[in-house]
Amino acid sequence: MNASQTSVRFNAARRRVANAAAASATIAGFPAIVRAQTKTITTTAFGGIYEKHYRTHVIEPWEKRSGFKVNLITTGGADQWLTSAMVNKARPEIDLPFLSLPVTHTAIRTDGVFLDLDDQLIPNARQVDPLFFDYFDRKAIGFNYAPYGLFYRTDQIRNAPSSWSDLWRPEHAGKILLPDTTSGGAEETVVIAASLNGGGVTNLDPGWAALRRLKPAVQRFFKNNNEPVPILQRGEAAIGAWYSARVFMLKDTGVPVEFVTPKEGAPIGVLSFHVARNATQRDAALDFVNFALSRTPQEGFGNAIEYGVCNREAVFTGRARERITPHSQLMRIDWRKADIAKISERFRREITS
Numbered sequence: 001m002n003a004s005q006t007s008v009r010f011n012a013a014r015r016r017v018a019n020a021a022a023a024s025a026t027i028a029g030f031p032a033i034v035r036a037q038t039k040t041i042t043t044t045a046f047g048g049i050y051e052k053h054y055r056t057h058v059i060e061p062w063e064k065r066s067g068f069k070v071n072l073i074t075t076g077g078a079d080q081w082l083t084s085a086m087v088n089k090a091r092p093e094i095d096l097p098f099l100s101l102p103v104t105h106t107a108i109r110t111d112g113v114f115l116d117l118d119d120q121l122i123p124n125a126r127q128v129d130p131l132f133f134d135y136f137d138r139k140a141i142g143f144n145y146a147p148y149g150l151f152y153r154t155d156q157i158r159n160a161p162s163s164w165s166d167l168w169r170p171e172h173a174g175k176i177l178l179p180d181t182t183s184g185g186a187e188e189t190v191v192i193a194a195s196l197n198g199g200g201v202t203n204l205d206p207g208w209a210a211l212r213r214l215k216p217a218v219q220r221f222f223k224n225n226n227e228p229v230p231i232l233q234r235g236e237a238a239i240g241a242w243y244s245a246r247v248f249m250l251k252d253t254g255v256p257v258e259f260v261t262p263k264e265g266a267p268i269g270v271l272s273f274h275v276a277r278n279a280t281q282r283d284a285a286l287d288f289v290n291f292a293l294s295r296t297p298q299e300g301f302g303n304a305i306e307y308g309v310c311n312r313e314a315v316f317t318g319r320a321r322e323r324i325t326p327h328s329q330l331m332r333i334d335w336r337k338a339d340i341a342k343i344s345e346r347f348r349r350e351i352t353s
Helices: 012-024 032-038 048-066 078-087 103-108 123-127 164-168 186-196 205-217 228-233 244-251 282-292 295-305 318-323 340-350
Strands: 040-044 069-073 098-100 141-153 176-179 218-222 239-243 257-260 268-273
Touching: 040 282, 048 069, 048 282, 048 295, 078 098, 078 103, 098 103, 123 282, 141 164, 141 244, 141 295, 164 186, 164 205, 164 239, 176 186, 176 228, 186 205, 186 340, 205 218, 205 340, 218 228, 228 244, 239 244, 244 257, 282 295, 295 318
Parallel strands: 040 069, 176 218, 176 239
Antiparallel strands: 098 268, 141 239, 141 257, 141 268
């Protein structure tokens, strides 16, 4: 869920296990026995500005507090990190994989790899919204989230959109941007369309019908999160769906765009902690997670990067308070009830082909 990576689909990790096994065996850099001797935990995160704020507000304070060091992996991605956990589950190379939706749901359905969590192991879980814990069957716990909502160019659309249904307004035909399955948000769009038309996550047929109707009005289904940037800079599109951080990054360059949390709510991309069952430094990994979910690092990280965080007691200030969609306005999609891989395949076959 950084600037370039928000989504990997459900069965991708399983399909890549054989090909990734050799690479994943050495991904952590330090063998488990070395980490045990040197008081080091290995975890993962996305790079760039995300890594900068994560180190400042979480890793460095925890290292000072605990006396441990964090070996942070930023190469690869959620699917490769999960593959490493699966291949090396007896002797994990990564104590604490940090995964993104929907790879998270692959992870929680993988037996014997990750520890079941509760508020005895992680006391600060009591401060975490159930959306980021119970929805993962308590086999993972969320750290932060990015809302997926509407955007529009303020110089082209006089009345700001307020509902997901505004995408179907005829005056927007030819000016709509929506994500393909490779850029994050496509599967959420199917659930949204279904919910608007009498269905939901367990009845997607109304959504497929609605998206087939919308398809001719869509200028582009963007395949990565860089594609919309020049299109919006040139004013060739006026409305669509995207993650909030992307919209605000573009706004901060001077493009007249705004992000809207629709009245039906905003789905989310979540980054979550998964504790390896056989981690050499399992207790330290649990302590790290508990610290990361406490109010001070959650507030520091969220205010700095302007992403939502999972601790309900975190307080945002200044621009972050204006830009972060609160928990009460999030759309709670229970992905445990859906087969995301099948949704992705059908989306490519029927909507973007």
